[in-house]
Amino acid sequence: MTAPIAIIMGSQSDWETMRHAAETLTALGVAHDARIVSAHRTPDRLYGFAKGAKAAGFKVIIAGAGGAAHLPGMTAALTELPVFGVPVESKALSGVDSLYSIVQMPAGIPVGTLAIGKAGAVNAALLAASVLALGDDALAERLSAWRTKQTNAIAERPEGAA
Numbered sequence: 001m002t003a004p005i006a007i008i009m010g011s012q013s014d015w016e017t018m019r020h021a022a023e024t025l026t027a028l029g030v031a032h033d034a035r036i037v038s039a040h041r042t043p044d045r046l047y048g049f050a051k052g053a054k055a056a057g058f059k060v061i062i063a064g065a066g067g068a069a070h071l072p073g074m075t076a077a078l079t080e081l082p083v084f085g086v087p088v089e090s091k092a093l094s095g096v097d098s099l100y101s102i103v104q105m106p107a108g109i110p111v112g113t114l115a116i117g118k119a120g121a122v123n124a125a126l127l128a129a130s131v132l133a134l135g136d137d138a139l140a141e142r143l144s145a146w147r148t149k150q151t152n153a154i155a156e157r158p159e160g161a162a
């Protein structure tokens with residue numbers, strides 16, 4: 001059976017960021033499939049993946065890319081599955097280029113755009129899991145437990161305070 005969530009990224013170099021989405025999904029017990037797909041460098045692979053994603057059984061796509069980050073938008077243009085875009089932090093412009101490339105989609109082709117970098121990758125995974133949890137009570141409970149654990153890990157007083 002195909003994993004319900006695809007994590008795609010434009011380059012191997014994005015894995016350092018996108019692995020945080022994979023690790024969050026693993027912590028939630030959600031199966032996922034990570035792949036390198038580039039609108040620029042492997043356009044045929046992107047077309048085949050995005051056109052076939054729904055039939056393959058994917059429910060949500062997380063797409064991370066940096067710089068001229070066309071991957072999330074092009075993926076959304078080719079499938080009606082929900083697409084969450086993660087702007088990868090670029091060297092030249094610190095990810096602002098990635099963010100702007102992903103966030104300003106024209107009306108009609110939506111990409112849910114997250115924050116730049118690790119926080120965006122983690123939150124993309126949590127959002128994707130929330131979508132799946134609408135039809136999966138056991139996952140909804142695991143998500144709730146994940147939140148509780150996070151809350152409990154935060155101390156009430158800062159270390160070093162008198």
Ligand SMILES: Nc1c(C(=O)O)ncn1[C@@H]1O[C@H](COP(=O)(O)O)[C@@H](O)[C@H]1O
Nearest residue numbers: 010011013038039040065066069070071
């Ligand atoms: N933005 C895109 C796309 C795309 O949008 O199709 N394909 C690769 N890239 C990005 O190029 C950056 C540099 O890639 P390299 O490190 O391979 O040179 C990566 O962040 C990747 O996401």
